[in-house]
Amino acid sequence: MMKLTIVSALLLVVVLTTGEASTSFRTSIIEEEAARSTPMRMEAMCMEQMMSQQMLSQCRMYVEKMMHKSLMNPTRGEEEECMDMCCQQLRSMDQECRCDAFKVAVHMPIQREQRDISKMTEEKIMREAERMYSQCNLSPRTCHMSRSA
Known part of the structure; x- marks a missing residue:
């Protein structure tokens, strides 16, 4: 029973760590894409405002x-x-x-x-x-x- 509890706890740690790493990875990809597109979006927004x-x-x-x-x-x-x-x-x-x-x-x-x-x-x-x-x-x-x- 003790082994089952330890294995379950380790499995839970692995699942949580993997999920956290996956979320962190997705977040960094989204942040990189936003950083690349922000200057272009900002420039377009400013041009639109200037035209208006x-x-x-x-x-x-x-x-x-x-x-x-x-x-x-x-x-x-x-x-x-x-x-x-x-x-x-x-x-x-x-x-x-x-x-x-x-x-x-x-x-x-x-x-x-x-x-x-x-x-x-x-x-x-x-x-x-x-x-x-x-x-x-x-x-x-x-x-x-x-x-x-």
């Missing part, structure tokens, strides 16, 4: 106004309204998507008019865009711009 916000049209419009300030000469109220609408578009996006989407929106008008703006003007626009983003009081608090987005 018309590629941050208000942010692009604000940058265009900065670029052509001397030509368009918008009033202070128009600038503030455009900036408020840009911030609103950014707020409607997930935090993880905001900065990258903003960078794309800022670079679109710059790339379109690359021949007509100087490097110094482009750097000034980048600094202004960083300032603008931080004034939206979003998370992340800052969005560092670079020449290539």
Whole structure:
């Protein structure tokens, strides 16, 4: 009887250990698959959000106004309204998507008019865009711009 109890206990330990190992193995496979697909899913989700916000049209419009300030000469109220609408578009996006989407929106008008703006003007626009983003009081608090987005 004692041998039967010991064998039963060992058998139970083996079954539990095997089941636990199997669960651990399945969990690690699922985690690996999720890690591989998450960046792609995140990128697609961010692109979808950006599209739903018309590629941050208000942010692009604000940058265009900065670029052509001397030509368009918008009033202070128009600038503030455009900036408020840009911030609103950014707020409607997930935090993880905001900065990258903003960078794309800022670079679109710059790339379109690359021949007509100087490097110094482009750097000034980048600094202004960083300032603008931080004034939206979003998370992340800052969005560092670079020449290539």
